[in-house]
Every structure is written in C-alpha cells, then in structure tokens.
Amino acid sequence: MADNKKMVEQITSMDTDFAQWYTDIVKKAELVDYSGVKGCMVIRPYGYAIWENIQKIMDAEFKRLGHENVYMPMFIPESLLMKEADHVAGFAPECAIVTIGGQNQLSERLIVRPTSETLFCEHYKNIIHSYRDLPKLYNQWCNVVRWEKTTRPFLRTSEFLWQEGHTMHETAEEAREETLRMLGVYAEFYEKTLAIPVIRGRKTEKEKFAGAEETYTVEPMMHNGFALQGGTSHYFGDGFAKAFGIQFAGRDNTIQYPHQTSWGVSTRMIGAIIMAHGDDNGLVLPPAIAPIQVAVIPVQQHKEGVLEKTREIADRLAKKFRIKLDDSDQSNGWKFSQYEMKGVPLRLEMGPRDIENNSCVLVSRVTREKKFVSLDNIEAEVEAALAQVHNELYERAAENLKNRTSVASTYEEFLDIAEHKSGFIKAMWCGDVECEDKIKNDTNGVKSRCIPFNEEHLSDVCVCCGKPAKHMVVWGRQY
Amino acid sequence: MADNKKMVEQITSMDTDFAQWYTDIVKKAELVDYSGVKGCMVIRPYGYAIWENIQKIMDAEFKRLGHENVYMPMFIPESLLMKEADHVAGFAPECAIVTIGGQNQLSERLIVRPTSETLFCEHYKNIIHSYRDLPKLYNQWCNVVRWEKTTRPFLRTSEFLWQEGHTMHETAEEAREETLRMLGVYAEFYEKTLAIPVIRGRKTEKEKFAGAEETYTVEPMMHNGFALQGGTSHYFGDGFAKAFGIQFAGRDNTIQYPHQTSWGVSTRMIGAIIMAHGDDNGLVLPPAIAPIQVAVIPVQQHKEGVLEKTREIADRLAKKFRIKLDDSDQSNGWKFSQYEMKGVPLRLEMGPRDIENNSCVLVSRVTREKKFVSLDNIEAEVEAALAQVHNELYERAAENLKNRTSVASTYEEFLDIAEHKSGFIKAMWCGDVECEDKIKNDTNGVKSRCIPFNEEHLSDVCVCCGKPAKHMVVWGRQY
Numbered sequence: 001m002a003d004n005k006k007m008v009e010q011i012t013s014m015d016t017d018f019a020q021w022y023t024d025i026v027k028k029a030e031l032v033d034y035s036g037v038k039g040c041m042v043i044r045p046y047g048y049a050i051w052e053n054i055q056k057i058m059d060a061e062f063k064r065l066g067h068e069n070v071y072m073p074m075f076i077p078e079s080l081l082m083k084e085a086d087h088v089a090g091f092a093p094e095c096a097i098v099t100i101g102g103q104n105q106l107s108e109r110l111i112v113r114p115t116s117e118t119l120f121c122e123h124y125k126n127i128i129h130s131y132r133d134l135p136k137l138y139n140q141w142c143n144v145v146r147w148e149k150t151t152r153p154f155l156r157t158s159e160f161l162w163q164e165g166h167t168m169h170e171t172a173e174e175a176r177e178e179t180l181r182m183l184g185v186y187a188e189f190y191e192k193t194l195a196i197p198v199i200r201g202r203k204t205e206k207e208k209f210a211g212a213e214e215t216y217t218v219e220p221m222m223h224n225g226f227a228l229q230g231g232t233s234h235y236f237g238d239g240f241a242k243a244f245g246i247q248f249a250g251r252d253n254t255i256q257y258p259h260q261t262s263w264g265v266s267t268r269m270i271g272a273i274i275m276a277h278g279d280d281n282g283l284v285l286p287p288a289i290a291p292i293q294v295a296v297i298p299v300q301q302h303k304e305g306v307l308e309k310t311r312e313i314a315d316r317l318a319k320k321f322r323i324k325l326d327d328s329d330q331s332n333g334w335k336f337s338q339y340e341m342k343g344v345p346l347r348l349e350m351g352p353r354d355i356e357n358n359s360c361v362l363v364s365r366v367t368r369e370k371k372f373v374s375l376d377n378i379e380a381e382v383e384a385a386l387a388q389v390h391n392e393l394y395e396r397a398a399e400n401l402k403n404r405t406s407v408a409s410t411y412e413e414f415l416d417i418a419e420h421k422s423g424f425i426k427a428m429w430c431g432d433v434e435c436e437d438k439i440k441n442d443t444n445g446v447k448s449r450c451i452p453f454n455e456e457h458l459s460d461v462c463v464c465c466g467k468p469a470k471h472m473v474v475w476g477r478q479y
Numbered sequence: 480m481a482d483n484k485k486m487v488e489q490i491t492s493m494d495t496d497f498a499q500w501y502t503d504i505v506k507k508a509e510l511v512d513y514s515g516v517k518g519c520m521v522i523r524p525y526g527y528a529i530w531e532n533i534q535k536i537m538d539a540e541f542k543r544l545g546h547e548n549v550y551m552p553m554f555i556p557e558s559l560l561m562k563e564a565d566h567v568a569g570f571a572p573e574c575a576i577v578t579i580g581g582q583n584q585l586s587e588r589l590i591v592r593p594t595s596e597t598l599f600c601e602h603y604k605n606i607i608h609s610y611r612d613l614p615k616l617y618n619q620w621c622n623v624v625r626w627e628k629t630t631r632p633f634l635r636t637s638e639f640l641w642q643e644g645h646t647m648h649e650t651a652e653e654a655r656e657e658t659l660r661m662l663g664v665y666a667e668f669y670e671k672t673l674a675i676p677v678i679r680g681r682k683t684e685k686e687k688f689a690g691a692e693e694t695y696t697v698e699p700m701m702h703n704g705f706a707l708q709g710g711t712s713h714y715f716g717d718g719f720a721k722a723f724g725i726q727f728a729g730r731d732n733t734i735q736y737p738h739q740t741s742w743g744v745s746t747r748m749i750g751a752i753i754m755a756h757g758d759d760n761g762l763v764l765p766p767a768i769a770p771i772q773v774a775v776i777p778v779q780q781h782k783e784g785v786l787e788k789t790r791e792i793a794d795r796l797a798k799k800f801r802i803k804l805d806d807s808d809q810s811n812g813w814k815f816s817q818y819e820m821k822g823v824p825l826r827l828e829m830g831p832r833d834i835e836n837n838s839c840v841l842v843s844r845v846t847r848e849k850k851f852v853s854l855d856n857i858e859a860e861v862e863a864a865l866a867q868v869h870n871e872l873y874e875r876a877a878e879n880l881k882n883r884t885s886v887a888s889t890y891e892e893f894l895d896i897a898e899h900k901s902g903f904i905k906a907m908w909c910g911d912v913e914c915e916d917k918i919k920n921d922t923n924g925v926k927s928r929c930i931p932f933n934e935e936h937l938s939d940v941c942v943c944c945g946k947p948a949k950h951m952v953v954w955g956r957q958y
Contacts, residue, residue: 033602036559037589040552042602045617048548069527073519074553074622074638075575080515096554097579098591101637102626103572110516112577112591123512123521138524143553143622147581158580159553 013280018224029283029342032153039151039158049291067137072119075110080118084243090210094146112145120166121244130249139165154271155479162266168258175259179235182263183216186231195286195393196220196276201450206433213237219449222275225404225422227449227476233263276397283343287386292324295339299351310350345389366392418443424476428469430462449474492759497703508762508821511632518630518637528770546616551598554589559597563722569689573625591624599645600723609728618644633750634958641745647737654738658714661742662695665710674765674872675699675755680929685912692716698928701754704883704901706928706955712742762822766865771803774818778830789829824868845871893942897922903955907948909941928953
C-alpha cells in the first residue's frame with residue numbers, strides 16, 4: 001500500500017491545479033512525451049492505441065455511409081491556398097512554410113497543410129464533370145500543422161492528427177444534409193463511444209470556419225466546466241467551387257457548381273476524454289476505446305493454482321476483450337494504482353478463495369464498486385460490467401454538464417456567473433458580433449460556443465445590449 | 480465489344496514504352512492524380528484502398544511480433560538531424576526545410592522528416608534507463624519527404640507514405656535478430672501476400688542506409704527486368720545511441736549503450752505490384768490486397784430473374800470477400816475491360832442459362848481462363864479460384880525472374896548482358912567500391928542490388944577487376 005500511496009500522490013489534484021493535473025496525467029499515464037520541436041508531441045504507444053481505436057470505429061462508420069479514403073499531398077503551394085479569400089485570411093497567420101527543397105530556394109513557397117479544402121478542390125476540378133460524378137464522399141486521415149504560440153498535448157499542438165472529410169454534391173440541399181449527418185456521426189461517437197454528452201449547435205458568424213457558409217459543432221464540457229470544440233462540420237455552399245472553377249453538367253444539361261462540405265475531428269478528442277472523465281487517481285477511459293479494457297490481477301499469485309487459473313480466465317476473456325494480465329512481481333497495491341492511473345475501465349482480481357468459490361472480483365474504475373461474480377459466465381459478466389462503466393461515465397459527465405450550466409437573464413447576472421462559476425451559460429443574443437466581442441472582453445474570455453439545435457426562449461432581449469434577441473447561445477470558456 | 484476495344488487501346492503496350500504503360504495504368508486505373516505540388520501525388524480511393532489493405536495485414540503482423548505503434552513529430556530541428564554524421568550527410572541533400580512559422584522566421588530551421596531515427600533516439604533517451612526498459616519495439620505509419628528531382632507516382636515521389644520500425648535492444652545479437660526477422664516479414668509479405676518473389680540479401684557498403692552498420696533488402700524484379708528496392712531493414716549497432724547519449728543500466732549494473740534497428744516499406748510497394756503483375760490490359764492485383772476481389776457481372780441482366788439471382792450470389796459472397804456487383808447499364812464488354820483495367824483478380828459472370836444450370840462462370844484476370852462452377856459451393860469455388868490467381872501471379876513473376884537473370888563470368892560478358900538484356904546479372908565481386916562505380920559508369924546505371932543470402936560461387940575473381948572475389952552480387956538497373 002506504500003507504493004499505492006506513492007503513485008497516487010504523484011498526480012496534482014484537479015481542484016488544486018486543473019492544468020497541472022492534466023499535464024501530470026498525460027505524462028504519467030504515458031500518453032505523450034515532449035519533443036525538441038516546440039509545440040509538437042510524441043504520442044506514445046498507450047496514447048496512440050487510443051487514437052487507433054477511435055480511428056477504427058469512426059472509419060468503419062464513415063465507410064458504412066459511403067465515404068472513401070484518399071491521400072492528398074501535405075504541401076499546398078501558396079498560390080493555391082490563396083484562391084479563396086476568407087480561407088487564406090483565416091489560416092495565413094498560423095502557417096508553417098517550406099522555403100527550401102533539395103538545397104534550393106523554392107520558386108514558390110509551400111504551406112504545410114493546415115487543412116486541405118484547397119487540395120481537394122484542385123483534385124475535384126479534375127474529376128468532376130457530370131452529375132454522374134457526384135456525390136464525391138472523400139475522407140483522409142493525416143497530420144496537419146497550425147502554428148500555435150501556447151501549446152498543450154492533444155488540446156492545442158502545432159502538429160496534430162485528424163481526419164478531414166471533404167464532399168461534393170449536386171445540390172445545396174444534399175450538401176446541407178451531409179453536413180448535419182456528419183455532425184450527427186460525431187455527436188453519436190462522443191455519446192455512445194466516448195460516453196461524453198455534447199451540445200449540438202451552429203457556430204455564430206464570428207466563430208465559423210474560414211470560408212464556410214455555416215459551421216456546426218459538437219461541444220462537450222470538461223470536468224472543470226471548460227468547453228472544448230469537439231468536432232465541426234461545415235457547409236460551404238459553392239464558394240470554393242466558384243473560386244476553383246469546379247463545374248459539372250447537370251441533369252438538365254446546364255453547367256452548375258457543386259455544393260461542398262467538410263468535417264473533422266482530431267487527436268484533441270483524447271484531450272476531451274482525459275478532461276471529461278479523468279479524476280484524481282488518473283485517467284479514466286471509456287471501455288470502447290480503452291487499449292486495455294480489463295486488467296487481470298492474480299492475488300497471492302504464488303499460491304498453488306492461482307496463476308494458472310487466472311491465466312485461463314484471462315485467455316478466455318482475451319477472445320472477446322482487450323486484456324492485460326499482470327503477473328509481474330509488483331505489489332497488488334502498485335498494480336491497482338497503476339491500472340487506475342492508466343484509466344483501465346475494469347479490474348478483475350482473483351485469489352485462492354475466489355478460485356475455491358469459482359468466482360472473481362470485478363472493480364469499476366469509475367465507482368470503485370466491487371462485485372463478486374461467477375466464473376461460469378465470466379464473458380457476460382465482464383460485458384455487463386463494461387457497459388455499466390460506460391453508463392457510469394456518461395451519467396457522471398451528464399451530471400457535470402447539468403450542474404455547471406447556468407442561465408443568465410441580465411448582463412449583471414451573466415458577468416457574475418462568468419466570474420464566480422465555471423461552466424456554460426445560456427443567454428439570449430441579438431446576433432451582433434459586437435456583443436460577442438464585448439462579452440469576451442468583459443469576462444476575460446467567455447465566448448459563444450454555439451447556437452444549440454434545441455434553443456430555449458429565455459427572454460425577448462439580448463443579454464448584453466438589450467436589443468431584440470435572435471437566438472439563445474451557449475457561452476463558455478474554451479481550451 | 481467496341482467499347483472493350485476502345486478501353487484496351489487507351490493503354491500503351493508494355494513493349495512499346497514501359498514507362499508510358501506505367502503512367503497510363505496509374506492514371507486510367509484511377510490510382511493517382513497529379514497535384515500542383517511538384518513530385519507529390521494525390522492517392523485516389525482505389526489506390527488508397529490498396530494501401531489500406533497492405534497496412535492492415537502488415538500492421539497485424541508487426542503487432543503479433545510485439546511491436547507497438549507510436550507517432551513522432553513530422554519536424555526535426557536541424558541540430559537534431561545533425562547529431563549523427565553519416566546520417567545527416569546522407570539526407571541533407573534531399574531535405575524540405577521549414578523556415579517560417581506563424582509569420583515569423585524560425586530561430587532554428589525545421590526539417591520535414593525524411594526518416595525518423597533522430598526523433599526516436601531523442602525519445603528513447605528519455606524512456607530507456609534500465610535493461611528492464613528493453614527491448615523497445617516501436618513502429619509508426621506516417622508521411623515522409625525526400626526532395627526528388629525526377630518523380631514518378633508511387634516509385635519516387637517527394638512525399639510518400641510508409642511505415643518505419645525503430646527498435647532498441649539490450650544486445651547486438653538481439654538487434655541483429657530483429658533486423659533479419661523484419662526482413663523476413665517483408666520477404667514473406669511480398670511472396671505470400673503480393674505474389675512477388677524477392678531476392679533477400681545484404682546491401683554493399685556503398686548502397687547501405689546513411690548511418691547504418693548493415694542494411695538488408697528484399698529485391699523484387701519488375702516485368703521489364705528492372706529492380707526495385709522493395710523494403711530494407713537496418714542494423715545500427717550502438718552508433719546512434721552513442722551520438723544521442725542513450726544509456727541503460729545492464730543486468731550486471733554496468734552502464735551500456737543499447738543496439739538499434741530500423742526497417743521500412745512504403746507506398747512504393749504499390750509501384751512494385753503494378754510493374755511486377757500488370758499487363759497490356761491494365762493492372763493485375765494480388766487477391767489479398769485487391770480492393771475488389773470479385774467483379775460480379777449479370778449477363779442479360781434485364782431478363783427476368785437474372786439480376787435478383789446475381790444479387791443473391793453477390794450478397795452471399797460479400798460475407799467473405801470484397802465484392803463489386805456491377806448492374807449499371809454499361810455493356811458487358813465495357814464492364815469486362817473496365818474490371819480488367821482495374822486489375823480485379825476474378826470476374827464472376829452469370830446469365831439466364833447459367834442460372835438454369837445452377838452455375839456461373841469464373842474468369843481469372845491472369846490467364847483469362849473460364850471455369851463453369853456450381854452455385855452450391857460458390858464460396859469455396861471463389862476461394863479456390865482466388866488462391867489460383869495468386870499462384871498464377873507468383874508463378875508468372877517467378878518465371879520472369881528466372882528468365883531475366885543472367886550469369887556473367889567475364890567483364891565483356893557483363894557489359895554485353897547489361898547492354899542487350901534486361902534483368903539481373905549475377906557476378907562475383909572483390910568488395911571494392913571502385914568496381915561498383917566502374918560498373919555503374921560503364922553500363923550507364925547497373926548497380927549492385929545486394930549480396931544475396933544464397934550466394935553462389937561462380938568463380939574466384941571479381942568480374943570487374945580480376946582481383947580475388949569476396950562475394951557474389953546480384954546487379955541490376957533500378958527504379
């Protein structure tokens with residue numbers, strides 16, 4: 001137990017210093033290492049395995065919906081990035097630029113892709129000629145670079161990994177449907193796979209993607225009440241198509257511009273998992289993406305038969321779950337806190353007396369509740385226990401979201417909440433960017449997260465300026 | 480049939496112009512599109528699906544052998560790349576360099592990774608302290624950049640996709656074992672998955688990887704007799720460990736340097752598939768990695784019951800194989816040549832008479848042989864037919880390798896073969912780089928491919944200088 005205590009003490013408590021708690025977890029759960037390149041991280045095996053599990057589930061869903069994976073170049077000639085005015089204005093400040101290739105100064109500078117709309121458009125121009133060529137439903141998994149001043153592993157790094165879907169459609173209606181369909185995929189993924197409830201909504205003009213007509217977002221809440229942009233889906237109309245000269249012969253033989261979407265989620269999702277579910281004992285992983293779903297610990301493993309029986313059970317379970325049997329010489333206490341730190345959703349303990357009773361103990365990472373179960377149906381027991389962990393996580397996060405969401409009817413109230421309470425604030429808004437700017441300024445950083453799909457009518461006037469309200473907005477501080 | 484003829488005529492014949500034939504295939508089978516960035520390619524869905532199939536099989540094998548995936552930054556600070564002298568000398572000429580980030584001149588230039596030994600070493604220095612931390616068996620799938628003057632899709636592009644394994648071991652012996660084990664994985668993958676026979680061997684000093692002590696290679700032969708470096712595995716000794724100061728406390732409590740390997744294969748593999756198996760009708764894909772394994776074509780599909788029955792069979796097969804049912808309004812001839820062009824290993828045709836007979840026709844893409852088979856055991860029939868296609872491909876490629884491999888005993892003979900015959904040349908070599916240089920010079924490009932594991936004793940003297948021979952070398956021209 002001495003070891004156990006030592007392990008736990010190594011993490012700063014969330015309430016003491018949330019930022020340090022986060023840093024402690026990413027380091028001590030061996031998710032990342034810092035690298036010599038400012039703002040870039042090494043994703044270690046345990047962190048990368050989470051990303052692989054995310055990719056696998058998401059990629060299957062993209063493909064089920066008819067999307068195909070492609071790979072575009074990582075470099076964008078500067079002139080190509082500049083073809084769409086809003087887009088370049090949005091991204092120019094954060095570009096990494098290659099100026100030398102093969103020991104020669106390049107005649108045209110190359111931007112390391114911050115996102116790939118322009119490359120997809122250049123390609124789509126080559127391959128879209130007729131309505132028969134539509135829709136194009138492409139996606140790519142890749143690295144992108146956005147030069148950041150202040151960085152934090154997973155949440156904000158100069159290089160990150162993501163997927164970017166880029167689709168082209170015959171009609172605006174079809175493209176809008178796709179935009180919302182993919183937002184729905186993200187929302188479902190957060191809720192059903194990551195056990196993180198999200199608010200679905202539309203970004204304001206100020207917060208939308210550079211070059212998009214509409215940006216939709218899913219916004220999960222972190223444990224400390226901060227927001228995080230969980231994933232976005234953009235409707236572009238035919239703006240890029242016009243800028244890039246992408247045209248097709250329609251069903252009526254007229255020449256038309258296709259309508260476009262793009263949508264993406266990144267390794268930031270791992271940051272969301274850490275901050276939505278983690279606690280003072282470390283990481284807590286949703287079972288669906290946990291690299292280890294069950295840590296199997298033989299208790300008194302040197303007693304006759306214990307290790308053999310534990311291994312037999314671990315082998316049985318390994319056919320269906322991701323299992324780690326730890327038969328090292330570390331103490332039980334060390335093992336318990338080690339797998340807690342690493343966020344393994346379920347611990348299975350098995351000692352001589354359990355074996356005598358043909359049973360074992362399952363311990364939930366979330367509630368630490370212990371359950372004695374029979375070995376006869378151990379697969380079903382583990383499956384049920386993992387499902388329960390998922391539900392416990394979801395309920396806990398939903399409770400947090402509920403508890404940390406306030407309503408502000410007056411500006412005084414708004415400022416008071418912003419100063420004294422963490423979390424989201426629901427308040428009415430006139431639709432003017434000036435009020436967004438004023439709020440951000442007056443609160444030292446509270447921004448509009450989104451206009452949620454399920455808007456409520458809180459009052460008739462903007463919480464900030466008192467003019468007639470157009471929308472209810474969810475406001476919050478973000479990572 | 481008019482359509483069919485038209486399709487086929489679009490490809491340049493291999494014998495007329497092999498390079499143009501290759502270009503025609505990558506474009507017309509829709510594997511790639513050219514991009515506005517010189518030397519970079521767009522990998523289209525059909526091409527990328529091949530890469531995904533390669534990744535899936537290979538990644539499973541890496542993991543089965545205990546390797547874990549990680550992700551390193553894509554940028555290498557110039558000072559880091561320069562830590563190992565041979566390494567930087569090898570890569571400096573082909574680097575793409577980022578000099579601007581976030582609108583500021585960077586204080587240190589960043590190299591876009593051409594390979595990641597230096598990054599792995601920097602990380603390993605942080606995490607390897609004791610023999611208990613070894614071995615480290617890491618791999619990553621990523622993009623890399625090597626600035627190329629002359630480029631060709633898949634074969635030589637400035638950016639390409641690959642995997643790079645980087646491992647650290649307690650002893651030299653263990654690291655050497657790993658080096659050869661992974662070479663074996665590559666060789667088996669070429670032969671058993673891609674149906675391409677390879678020569679396994681060691682690179683000469685001149686041809687080895689920058690910074691390695693030993694480089695091993697698998698060398699497949701292309702249809703026209705050219706060689707292609709199919710995959711390499713390097714033993715580094717402790718050179719990088721010393722340059723980077725990576726040390727660990729050994730079992731005997733002495734401080735030691737670990738021993739290192741790296742190994743990689745890239746999207747060039749797709750170029751090997753095209754050039755080893757393709758023919759004048761287009762691409763020919765080995766069944767294990769073909770995005771479509773069976774093209775199902777209903778014949779006289781408007782006759783009652785044909786489409787229904789064909790769909791029923793396609794659905795049955797789709798549970799086990801990658802199937803494309805083409806019920807479009809294109810002619811049969813168009814469909815046949817379309818799927819030939821795309822290299823689909825097996826075609827299944829089914830018309831009214833076949834259905835009456837409870838049978839269908841299977842056609843091999845390699846031999847075009849037709850086989851009437853019963854629908855009762857269609858899954859087993861298709862499985863056997865795909866296995867046969869694999870074998871046909873392997874046999875054809877092995878035959879080509881055999882036919883295009885010559886033995887040269889004298890230098891005159893060597894020069895004569897190099898000038899008049901395509902393919903590999905087996906000849907004895909003294910071990911001096913001067914002879915390699917002279918041969919390359921005198922033949923306009925014939926280089927040592929490798930010292931094969933199964934060396935033959937052809938004579939006692941070097942084919943070039945007449946001094947005592949140390950090794951038999953396989954020589955050839957390369958892509």
